[in-house]
Amino acid sequence: MNIPKSAAKPPGRKLVRKLSLQTKWILLAIGGLISTLYGLSVLVNANAQRLAGIETAKWVLLGFYSFVFLSGGLLILGQAFRFRLLIDYRRETRKEINRLKKRIDSKRMKDIETRRKRREKTKNPTK
Secondary structure, rough: OOOOOOOOOOOOHHHHHHHHHHHHHHHHHHHHHHHHHHHHHHHHHHHHHHHHOHHHHHHHHHHHHHEEEEEHHHHHHHHHHHHHHHHHHHHHHHHHHHHHHHHHHHHHHHHHHHHHHHHHHHHHHOO
């Protein structure tokens, strides 16, 4: 039994690709924090149910549900951290490239100036 592969890509893939790193970082950081905090609050609720003596299955399932949200939120925060590091790395790389360009340009200008002075000296041997 063959299942046909669709050539269509998921509808949000192009949208996500077009977002800047700054936007991705902000969205992931906010989503990760919300998910992590929600998971923690559900975990506190599950612990309260356990201490209240409610059925084991209920608080265990609630604890597992909180674990899913908590770990998912931490993973999303990790991804946001990765984007932030990439932003900082690119910023520092751009600064370093600009510094190197300035140094190279200043050396070129000095070389051009010395060549010009040499030409002037060779043109006027009387001086």
